[in-house]
Amino acid sequence: xxxxxxxxxxxxxxxxxxxxxxxxxxxxxxxxxxxxxxxxxxxxxxxxxxxxxxxxxxxxxxxxxxxxxxxxxxxxxxxxxxxxxxxxxxxxxxxxxxxxxxxxxxxxxxxxxxxxxxxxxxxxxxxxxxxxxxxxxxxxxxxxxxxxxxxxxxxxxxxxxxxxxxxxxxxxxxxxxxxxxxxxxxxxxxxxxxxxxxxxxxxxxxxxxxxxxxxxxxxxxxxxxxxxxxxxxxxxxxxxxxxxxxxxxxxxxxxxxxxxxxxxxxxxxxxxxxxxxxxxxxxxxxxxxxxxxxxxxxxxxxxxxxxxxxxxxxxxxxxxxxxxxxxxxxxxxxxxxxxxxxxxxxxxxxxxxxxxxxxxxxxxxxxxxxxxxxxxxxxxxxxxxxxxxxxxxxxxxxxxxxxxxxxxxxxxxxxxxxxxxxxxxxxxxxxxxxxxxxxxxxxxxxxxxxxxxxxx
Numbered sequence: 001x002x003x004x005x006x007x008x009x010x011x012x013x014x015x016x017x018x019x020x021x022x023x024x025x026x027x028x029x030x031x032x033x034x035x036x037x038x039x040x041x042x043x044x045x046x047x048x049x050x051x052x053x054x055x056x057x058x059x060x061x062x063x064x065x066x067x068x069x070x071x072x073x074x075x076x077x078x079x080x081x082x083x084x085x086x087x088x089x090x091x092x093x094x095x096x097x098x099x100x101x102x103x104x105x106x107x108x109x110x111x112x113x114x115x116x117x118x119x120x121x122x123x124x125x126x127x128x129x130x131x132x133x134x135x136x137x138x139x140x141x142x143x144x145x146x147x148x149x150x151x152x153x154x155x156x157x158x159x160x161x162x163x164x165x166x167x168x169x170x171x172x173x174x175x176x177x178x179x180x181x182x183x184x185x186x187x188x189x190x191x192x193x194x195x196x197x198x199x200x201x202x203x204x205x206x207x208x209x210x211x212x213x214x215x216x217x218x219x220x221x222x223x224x225x226x227x228x229x230x231x232x233x234x235x236x237x238x239x240x241x242x243x244x245x246x247x248x249x250x251x252x253x254x255x256x257x258x259x260x261x262x263x264x265x266x267x268x269x270x271x272x273x274x275x276x277x278x279x280x281x282x283x284x285x286x287x288x289x290x291x292x293x294x295x296x297x298x299x300x301x302x303x304x305x306x307x308x309x310x311x312x313x314x315x316x317x318x319x320x321x322x323x324x325x326x327x328x329x330x331x332x333x334x335x336x337x338x339x340x341x342x343x344x345x346x347x348x349x350x351x352x353x354x355x356x357x358x359x360x361x362x363x364x365x366x367x368x369x370x371x372x373x374x375x376x377x378x379x380x381x382x383x384x385x386x387x388x389x390x391x392x393x394x395x396x397x398x399x400x401x402x403x404x405x406x407x408x409x410x411x412x413x414x415x416x417x418x419x420x421x422x423x424x425x426x427x428x429x430x431x432x433x434x435x436x437x438x439x440x441x442x443x444x445x446x447x448x449x450x451x452x453x454x455x456x
Contacts, residue, residue: 065386065418067117067176073390073414075109082404096455103454105408106130114420115176120144120167121422122251136450141424142166147254148426154442158429161254169247179248186245187235194234195221207279209288209306210313216288220277225268232261272296324367326350339365348372357381371399386418 079101088095107130114123122142128135137152147164150157169179203218221227236259239245246256253259268274272295279289287308294301304315307328314326314337324347326339335352348365363374374396382389390413397407435443442449 064177065416067115067170068418068420069115070417070420071113071414073111073412076411077107077408078105079408081406099456100454103130107135114422116420116422117170122166123422123424135453141426143426148429151443151446155439158426159435160429160431164250165247166251169244183245183248186242190235190238191231194231207289215282216279217282217285218277218279220275223274223276225266228267229261236261369401373397388416390414390416
């Protein structure tokens with residue numbers, strides 16, 4: 001009797017084991033099918049790019065003061081160009097560029113931004129002066145789900161510019177950083193969703209990884225003017241259709257639903273394209289190499305990275321001639337890249353360092369007759385009583401063919417507080433539709449007229 005029970009038990013166990021194996025094979029087959037899809041492979045690369053960027057620039061939680069805050073800051077610039085100055089003596093367009101840099105260097109920019117989540121108020125003002133001359137002075141205000149704007153010396157009162165749904169994006173337990181993160185990830189996912197299998201090409205190839213020739217799968221996405229515009233349109237349409245995303249954007253983009261991609265704008269010329277490729281192993285489709293090929297007429301540039309998120313090697317070639325390579329190491333808080341020429345001589349570095357209070361990014365490259373020096377630093381300091389100072393400084397110099405194309409520094413210093421005091425009065429505001437034709441024209445052409453003034 002016991003033997004019969006034992007045999008039955010083993011039969012049941014064997015049957016369950018067969019079912020478990022079958023289910024495992026089905027699940028593995030589904031997973032294998034998923035990870036082998038071109039869109040899935042390419043989407044993982046998009047994830048890596050976005051995730052790496054987010055880890056570098058995300059702020060420490062100590063400096064996130066909540067959804068009621070005040071920011072008061074100034075921006076100063078010192079910009080110049082040896083190339084623009086020399087060519088400006090005989091070329092009017094270069095003269096305009098030279099004057100633009102000089103005027104920006106003389107400009108005093110001040111701004112004030114406040115938000116009160118509880119009262120659902122948002123306020124911002126910006127003032128730009130060159131000496132005693134006011135180049136621009138304006139205000140933007142949101143109250144009772146309505147947006148208003150005011151431009152000094154052009155309008156007598158605030159202008160009611162229609163509805164604004166920004167504060168509707170704040171549900172219970174939702175914060176400003178949550179909204180920024182949501183928008184960031186929404187755009188990432190939209191890009192991934194619209195680079196479909198139909199948009200991608202896949203090949204079985206043999207390719208070099210280091211000095212070894214290996215068999216791999218190649219997934220590629222070709223970007224020309226048409227495909228780039230198509231992707232922009234699709235992402236923009238997704239932003240419009242998503243209620244929360246459009247609400248978040250409505251703060252600084254007044255008419256989100258009216259935004260369109262200008263068909264007349266040429267982002268890439270007809271003979272210009274980028275092909276972005278991911279090379280994966282033939283078994284579990286793990287990325288082993290990333291590549292970008294740029295083509296324009298008979299010009300060809302190839303950018304290649306071999307490795308993973310922690311370390312790897314970067315290669316650059318022009319017209320199939322190796323030019324530079326770099327050793328790369330990455331952590332959550334550091335970037336360390338050493339750049340070498342074809343003779344294996346070190347010619348530059350790219351470094352990033354981050355801690356609780358500071359972010360420092362530097363680039364120094366000496367590429368034949370071209371030199372690039374860029375430094376960006378962001379510091380948070382003097383934290384006390386829910387208030388701190390934030391300093392952002394960008395210093396750069398670009399030399400091409402031994403001529404300084406552009407050099408300068410841009411400095412933004414701001415005081416950030418965890419409170420707000422917004423006292424605007426819009427009781428005498430007027431509707432946008434009530435503006436005269438002259439006033440409407442001045443507002444519509446404001447940006448162009450400011451640019452013209454700065455080029456004089």
